Amino acid sequence: MPESAVTAVWYRRLVLALLLAPALLWLFALIILPHLDLALLSFRQRVAPRQYVLSLAQYRTFFGEPLYWHVFVRTALLSALATALTLLVAFPIAWIIAKLARGRMSALLFVVCLIPFWVSETVRTLGWMILLRESGVLPALLVHLGITHQPVELLYHDATILVGLVYTSLLFMVVPLVGSLESLDNALIEAAYDLGGKGWSILREIVIPHAAPGITAGCIVVFMLTLGNYLTPTLLGGKSSQWFTEQIYTQFITRFNWEQGAAFGFLLLALSTAMVWLGLKISGQRFSDVMRRA
Amino acid sequence: MNAPTIPATGATPDLEVRSLSKRFATHLAVDALSFSVAHGSFFSILGPSGCGKTTLLRMIAGFIQPDGGDIAIGGRDMAQVAPNRRPVNMVFQHLALFPMMSVAQNVAFGLARRGVARAERLRRAEAMLERVGLAGAGGKRTDELSGGQRQRVAIARSLVLEPTLLLLDEPLGALDLKLREHMKVELKQLQSAFGTTFVYITHDQSEALVLSDHVGVMNHGRFEQLGTPQELYYSPATSFVADFVGANNRLAGKALSVSGSLVEVGTSGGWVVRARRHGAIAAGAAVEAFIRPEAAMLGRTPAELPAGQPAHSGEVISLLFDGANSVVLLHESRSRVQLRIALPQTGAYSDLQVGAHICFSFDPERAICFPARAAHA
Numbered sequence: 001m002p003e004s005a006v007t008a009v010w011y012r013r014l015v016l017a018l019l020l021a022p023a024l025l026w027l028f029a030l031i032i033l034p035h036l037d038l039a040l041l042s043f044r045q046r047v048a049p050r051q052y053v054l055s056l057a058q059y060r061t062f063f064g065e066p067l068y069w070h071v072f073v074r075t076a077l078l079s080a081l082a083t084a085l086t087l088l089v090a091f092p093i094a095w096i097i098a099k100l101a102r103g104r105m106s107a108l109l110f111v112v113c114l115i116p117f118w119v120s121e122t123v124r125t126l127g128w129m130i131l132l133r134e135s136g137v138l139p140a141l142l143v144h145l146g147i148t149h150q151p152v153e154l155l156y157h158d159a160t161i162l163v164g165l166v167y168t169s170l171l172f173m174v175v176p177l178v179g180s181l182e183s184l185d186n187a188l189i190e191a192a193y194d195l196g197g198k199g200w201s202i203l204r205e206i207v208i209p210h211a212a213p214g215i216t217a218g219c220i221v222v223f224m225l226t227l228g229n230y231l232t233p234t235l236l237g238g239k240s241s242q243w244f245t246e247q248i249y250t251q252f253i254t255r256f257n258w259e260q261g262a263a264f265g266f267l268l269l270a271l272s273t274a275m276v277w278l279g280l281k282i283s284g285q286r287f288s289d290v291m292r293r294a
Numbered sequence: 295m296n297a298p299t300i301p302a303t304g305a306t307p308d309l310e311v312r313s314l315s316k317r318f319a320t321h322l323a324v325d326a327l328s329f330s331v332a333h334g335s336f337f338s339i340l341g342p343s344g345c346g347k348t349t350l351l352r353m354i355a356g357f358i359q360p361d362g363g364d365i366a367i368g369g370r371d372m373a374q375v376a377p378n379r380r381p382v383n384m385v386f387q388h389l390a391l392f393p394m395m396s397v398a399q400n401v402a403f404g405l406a407r408r409g410v411a412r413a414e415r416l417r418r419a420e421a422m423l424e425r426v427g428l429a430g431a432g433g434k435r436t437d438e439l440s441g442g443q444r445q446r447v448a449i450a451r452s453l454v455l456e457p458t459l460l461l462l463d464e465p466l467g468a469l470d471l472k473l474r475e476h477m478k479v480e481l482k483q484l485q486s487a488f489g490t491t492f493v494y495i496t497h498d499q500s501e502a503l504v505l506s507d508h509v510g511v512m513n514h515g516r517f518e519q520l521g522t523p524q525e526l527y528y529s530p531a532t533s534f535v536a537d538f539v540g541a542n543n544r545l546a547g548k549a550l551s552v553s554g555s556l557v558e559v560g561t562s563g564g565w566v567v568r569a570r571r572h573g574a575i576a577a578g579a580a581v582e583a584f585i586r587p588e589a590a591m592l593g594r595t596p597a598e599l600p601a602g603q604p605a606h607s608g609e610v611i612s613l614l615f616d617g618a619n620s621v622v623l624l625h626e627s628r629s630r631v632q633l634r635i636a637l638p639q640t641g642a643y644s645d646l647q648v649g650a651h652i653c654f655s656f657d658p659e660r661a662i663c664f665p666a667r668a669a670h671a
Contacts (some may be wrong), residue, residue: 190377193377206392
């Protein structure tokens, strides 16, 4: 009898290992392994053709060249700004879906948020270009309405990049927000109102503390997506976009300097990790709670 | 701080409702209702689910706009007053404590909204917690409290604002039986200690009877009867009240004859009983008679029954032992109508067996006969 029990335990462990195998394989082969290789790459320097030495030269270049860290900081700040704007736009939408709309209406609103994702990101962004370029729809409309005398170029501004990023990120903010707002008991809002609360104080004291894990989850996802976005800043910002992913692309593809590109990649990873950590610290949330919402 | 003004004269009721109505689509939830609640009293609205009592309470709180009629609280008309400005606070069905705040922050929430300074509101919250027997619990999270303690926090959170009226929306509904019995006593003690006017809604007739000074029995958006618990129990105004308040045996039949205040009722099975007449009843009319379980006397032989009362007999089908509330279920011999009769607490019938035949009688003055309800659901 003990022997059969031991066999059963081993059998259960084997089944568990087999079930986990695809996920572990994926994690190891496609995430850990390439990153290890990139890490090694970022810490070496080419001294002669096919001759490399271990060095911090790639990281020194980053800090020594103002353009690089200027773009780095700019990307971080604009990403944070885009995340904040996305939160401001998404919150009322999520509130309507979670609290005001009923049944079919609520599902319909969700679909409306999803519709842009039926089109590929490239096509979507090109659509924005058609609307905003100097000879495009919006400048023509502004002239027609007499607001501007001649067509203005609406592309290639920081504001244009922000609009594009908010538009691309909206759904990823709305989904966790709807989840956390739906779980808010309406009686809590009524009780707060009954005790003398007004719109703003109820939002600050009841709604935001309750939705905090959802807000944090949405912000983390949107910030990471924005920071790592390549297409939207490049197409809408053009030459002046100065997004850090472009620097990485340039190092890898244009200049074929994989060592420098790998170092830049790790700096971006460190930045996003630091910002997530900071966000969790400021909002007082635990990572595991937040990730359950996302 | 300016406390909500309570009129010095006892003449102004704390709550006065005049011909209040509310219609949802085709359903008339509250139908031209009028009543008033005196200062410092415990008033219950008792009714089955869907009778309109929640709608009525939410109109008083201000969450629902009435279609017609007036609500005056402390003598002041509430028509244009938003819920957050009414001198009324509510204890919600599931209490609705704020889980993101500590117990003290919950109690201080309303004071903060009134602009009371931080130190002062924490002091008052702590004093209030002490009055409800939760001294020192201010720093706890709400989910660290027991069901009874949570209820006391919900009441403290409202009473700290010194409202003219405290509305309670079936706060005991979610508790288990033992705690519910305990909280009933506690609620009554809290109400008399604070002297605040309570308006309490419930579908549980025993809660309403135990707690209230006055009860309005509500059905289809109207009050069937408004009176003290004793009046409801001993002199129900309608057959609905007789049926809904307290245990009762209901006999449907025809009035065979009417003599003065007594009606002779014949059931379809051919059993004839006499009961006190309530309302206009003509011979031959359909009627409903009610006999309280404790109004009937048991006897092993007709000779044991009180002299002068008509003797009946029946067969025991079940014995429901429940201490002082033990009853016997029996079938009347002739009509097989099922009756519920209280067992005397002397233990005289402790040897009673299922299947035994037994005699019973009741004073016709303690049985009551109503004209049959026109549309009996």
